[in-house]
Amino acid sequence: MMEPLAPSLAVAGGLLIGLAAALFLLLTGRIAGVSGMTAIATRIGSGGTPWSQATAFLVGLPLGTALVAFFVRKPDVVVTSSVPLLIAAGLLVGFGTRLGNGCTSGHGVCGVARLSPRSLAATAMFMASAVATVFLVRHVMGG
């Protein structure tokens, strides 16, 4: 069993994520979406965020992770999935976030906060499909 996380850490972390989204909006006028910026930085896709800025964001993200892991709390990363499953999931996440124009950050944090109908629908959809997938894998197929 996994230890429960202190709600104060969950809230503090969430506030930081929201602060990042807020700063990005007020500074650059854009949505802080990780999937979109990944596509721009790798030149797989194009979008409004300039390449240099998207790339800087993607450098900063793991840097922030490393700082917290080093100075505050080293998270356990427990991944039980096999390589074929990791690859299948990665393909679905990559293709799906491009087709649906966003992921948990762009739709879930930014879009829901501005009450965008598209983001509200997308967030409801990916939450429902993720819950259904976990239910099927864990409780129906008995994984």
Place this chain on the structure above:
Amino acid sequence: MGRILPGLVVGLIFGAGLTLSDMVNPARVHAFLDVAGAWDPTLLFVLGAAILPSAIAYLIRRRMGRPLIESAFSLPESRSLDRPLLLGASLFGIGWGLVGFCPGPALAGLVLGTWQPFAFVAAMLAGMALHTVTLSRSTR
């Protein structure tokens, strides 16, 4: 430099938040998605807390003519719920549910000493590229 520093700082805060809240741990995410198992509400606290400053910023934005370092706001205007949006979101949800990684935590995981995020991120980039070569013109 005028655009790089804000990108870097915002990315850093974002990554710090994901890590502090344990969203970089797929087991934590799975425990939220597993509503019929030992349910863990952490993700709900994180998302709720994240939406608050974000929503305040969108309210402040209404009183601003332009963002601080660009000449205009560039936010998506479309409000239509079309098939690519809904299909894309459901495919993303299936992948997210399968292993518990969405793009941010997977990228954060690259520096946490496990190899699995590398396999996931490589496949994610391949999935993005697949979208670009097959569909990107018809959905833009």
